[in-house]
Amino acid sequence: MALRLPWKRRMPEPEAFVDLPDDADLVTLVIGERTYRDLSVIRTPDRAWNFRLPGGLEEGATVELVWTADGRGGEGTGCVVRATDATVGIRATRVQTGIQRRGSLRVPATVPLSLTGPDGVSYSLTTRNLSLGGALAFGRGPEPGEPLPGRLDLPGQFVTVNARVLPGPDPVNVHRLLFVGLTTQAEDLIADYVAAQERRRAYAR
The missing domain is CATH 2.40.10 (Thrombin, subunit H)
Structure with a gap:
């Protein structure tokens, strides 16, 4: 054989x-x-x-x-x-x-978001809405420019993000943020939070 x-x-x-x-x-x-x-x-x-x-x-x-x-x-x-x-x-x-891995669903969300500028200055913002692609945030923030490292404090957990600041309706106190290069884990956490918020809104209607 x-x-x-x-x-x-x-x-x-x-x-x-x-x-x-x-x-x-x-x-x-x-x-x-x-x-x-x-x-x-x-x-x-x-x-x-x-x-x-x-x-x-x-x-x-x-x-x-x-x-x-x-x-x-x-x-x-x-x-x-x-x-x-x-x-x-x-x-x-x-x-x-x-x-685009997930839909760009955007929901109202009041979540603390901190960014660190290139000079080491920390900016504390609060989101008014949130999606997988970015957020609208209020507070004294950095000038528009290159993506900055930051932290999004979701309930019970935080997510590390990189956010590019875009010109907003008030360049000093209102900022449009574009998330750049999110890890798969960060995408999952943000997407799960956005979906949960949308479900709560649907139940309240």
């Missing part, structure tokens, strides 16, 4: 791979029933995305990738091209970018 060699996953041909975007920093991997959230990307010259993932994965394994870049979603399918006990390297076989 001929000896049967262990089955090994087949690696896609080189032409099957596509390039991944350069503007994603944190990526969530979904492998079967396992999810690894917000892993930092290490890029290498062969256009692979590399991740520190203890335990590694089998080469040839298929993974789903989800990320946020410039306020929009991206998702794709990849293949493990390298695997060690500490890291994996993944190349994509399918990529879609510019996705």
Whole structure:
């Protein structure tokens, strides 16, 4: 009887791979029933995305990738091209970018929001409405410009955000904020809060 060699996953041909975007920093991997959230990307010259993932994965394994870049979603399918006990390297076989992952539902919400300016000054604001894409906030705030790190204090938990201040009806005390580069976890927390607020409004009608 001929000896049967262990089955090994087949690696896609080189032409099957596509390039991944350069503007994603944190990526969530979904492998079967396992999810690894917000892993930092290490890029290498062969256009692979590399991740520190203890335990590694089998080469040839298929993974789903989800990320946020410039306020929009991206998702794709990849293949493990390298695997060690500490890291994996993944190349994509399918990529879609510019996705609005959830509806832009906006609800009235009074939530504390703090931003930290480039000079280290802290700005304490209060939202009047909130959505996954941003908020309208009142209080003495920073000038419009580049995204600033901040903290959104939802009931019972806080969410780390980056917010770009846009010109508002009152540039000193009223600010339109655009959330930029939210992590998957931050998206989930904000989306859950917005959905809960909308349900409360529906029940009150």
